[in-house]
Amino acid sequence: MDPFTEELPQYIHINQNEFFMRRQKKQKEEDIAICECKYDANDTDSACGDSCLNVLTSTECTPGYCPCDILCKNQKFQKCEYAKTKLFKTEGRGWGLLAGEDLKAGQFVIEYCGEVISWKEAKRRSQAYENQGLKDAFIICLNASESIDATRKxxxxxxxxxxxxxxCETRKWNVLGEIRVGIFAKHDVPIGTELAYDYNFEWFGGAKVRCLCGALKCSGFLGAKSRGFQEDTYLWEDDDDRYSVEKIPVYDSAEDEPVSNVNGRTESPLDVMLKDEQLSESTGFNVQSLDSVQMKGLDVKKIKTEVTDEDMHLYNHDTEQTLSQKNAMISRIRSNAAGRNYHIGPRSMSTKRSRAYNGGRFKNLVEKKIDAKFAAGLLASKEAQEEILNCEKRKDDATSTLDSLYDEIRPAIEEHERDSQDSVSTTVAEKWIQVCCLKLKAEFDLYSSIVKNVACTAQRAPGQAKPTEVDNENEIKLLTG
Ligand SMILES: C[S@@+](CC[C@H](N)C(=O)[O-])C[C@H]1O[C@@H](n2cnc3c(N)ncnc32)[C@H](O)[C@@H]1O
Incomplete structure (x- = not known):
């Protein structure tokens, strides 16, 4: 399919969130934050610029209450003061958005608008969209209990x-008492550069997609760090021609080494830029112009790139020969569990994994339990037996410490899983890591003690051993001569 003639997907354009399950909040007078800015004609920043108390707390000024009145610059969401952007068709990643003007670091680009729905409804819808075969995911987290769905609107x-x-990155702002999500430039972005932010752990539900961002440290899949990804039940190859992108390089394996172009410079798919004059007519949110936007000016062969040292290892998607050798098909992963944030929890992964990856492309990492008592029972030396049993006790203690720590910090973890913007506090994370390490060390000590003693100390005579609840899997092959 010609990427430049493909029609835009149907959706209703809105620039205000719509509330699906509840009414929009009305800001109470006592909740209105009034800044202390005073307009000074000689200081452009004076009317609610970067030093405004409201700006510093990511709160927009309320019209009628701001001391700077109509000169207030801190009502960007309310006034839809978006940067100029332009739609274009990417190769392999559906549609994308380009900067239609040079953006400054920290600049508000556009609001992520959609239907505000409950978290439960978001789960329901994402499953329904997946069942309908919808390829793209448009639901992001708003707060612990709500999400924004931009699929239909x-x-x-x-x-x-x-x-x-x-x-770019997402940031949450308090606008007239409601939290709204904006896309902001992380650093200066030249006109014509594709805009992108890290979906990170924000995406949940639906199919998981092979990431084609081309970054050196690309995580491989959208949501690869999420619990959803790790609990995915199976991989499937997808010959959907939207994603059959012979020309898109994909980091997949060691053989996919980055390739430099003739100048020794390399490019990322996201460094696609338009010539300035081609963007001159772009508007911030003019959907009518989309037909004409069919990237009439986009000359992929003459791409300008923004290349930094760090980029030197990125792929060159101009290099036809190299590209044709790359993946013709994009794997997609389906997820039953919503691909929310990462998961901290005792033991759940190993059991899930054994089910999840059996017969799949991932290695089956099922943990085989070793019966320490049985191993100790094989040994003639009392000291060796005691050493193994002590190690086992330390391992059991570490396991129960981890379990009770999990119960203790569960609220923080669960909160984090639903609200990806707020991280689990560092103290919680540190405590968790420390106890996990202790448990791992205790396990390691136990297994090394078993290996050492079974291999190096005298064994009971055959027939003397009294194995406890032995099964074939637990049987240890003794290294006896
Ligand atoms: C919010 S939409 C972005 C717009 C979308 N490209 C479209 O055509 O409507 C998110 C979807 O775009 C695709 N996508 C976004 N970033 C991608 C990437 N780096 N690699 C592959 N696909 C990507 C995935 O299908 C994802 O579910």
Whole structure:
């Protein structure tokens, strides 16, 4: 299919969130934050610029209450003061959004608008969309209990793709008492550069997609770090021609080494840029112009690139010969569990994994339990037996410490799983890591003690051993001569 003639997917364009399950909040007078800015004609920053108390707390000024009145610059969401952007068709990643003007670091680009729905409804819808075969995911987390779904209704932000090395990020702002999500430039972004942010752990539900961002440290799949990814039940190859992108390089394996172009410079798919004059007519959110936007000016062969040292190992998607050798098919992963954030929890992964990856492409990492008592029972030396049993006790203690720590910090973890913008606090994470390490060390000590003693100390005479609840899997092959 010609990427430039493919029609835009149907959706209703909105630039205000719509509330599906509840009414929009009305800001109470006592909740209105009033800043202390005073307009000074000689200081452009004075009317609610970067030093405004409200700006510093990511809160927009309320019209009628701001001391700077109509000069207030801190009502960007309310006034839809978006940067100029332009839709274009990517190769392999559906539609994307380009910067239609030079963006400054920290600049508000556009609001991520859609239907505000409950977290439960988001789960239900994402499953329904997946069942309908919808290829793209448009639901992001808003807060612990709500999400924004831009699938049917949304702003142009819905077209911003993911990158593992993004030039934009999402930020939450308090606007008239409601939390809203904006896309902001992480650093200066030149006109014509594709905008991208790290979906990170924000995406949940639906199919998981092979990431084609081209970044050196690309995580491989959208949501690869999420619990959803790790609990995925199976991999399947997808010959959907939207994603059959022979020309898109994909980091897949060691043989996919980065390739430099003739100048020794390398490019990322996300460094696609338009010539300035081709963007001159772009508007911030003009969906009508989309037909004409069929990237009439986009000359993929004459791509300008923004190349930094770090980019030197990125793929060159101009190199036809190299590209044709790359993947013709993009694997997609389906997930039963919503691909929410990472998971901290005792033991759940090993059991899930054994089910999840059996027969799949991943190695089956099922843990085989070793019966320490049985191993100790094989040994003639009392000291050796005691050493193994002590180690086992230390391992059991470490396991129960980990379990009770999990119960203790469960609320923080569960909160984090639903609200990806707020991380689990460092103290919780540190405590968790420390106890996990202790448990791993205790396990290691136990297994090394078994190996050492079974291999190096005298064994009971045959027939003397009294194995406890032995099964074939637990049987240890003794290294006796
Ligand atoms: C919010 S939509 C972005 C707009 C989308 N490209 C479109 O055409 O409507 C997210 C979807 O875009 C695709 N996508 C975004 N970033 C991608 C990436 N780095 N690699 C592969 N696919 C990507 C995935 O299908 C994802 O579910």
């Amino acid at each position: 949304g702003s142009l932000a819905r077209f911003i793709n993911h990158s593992c090395r993004p030039n």
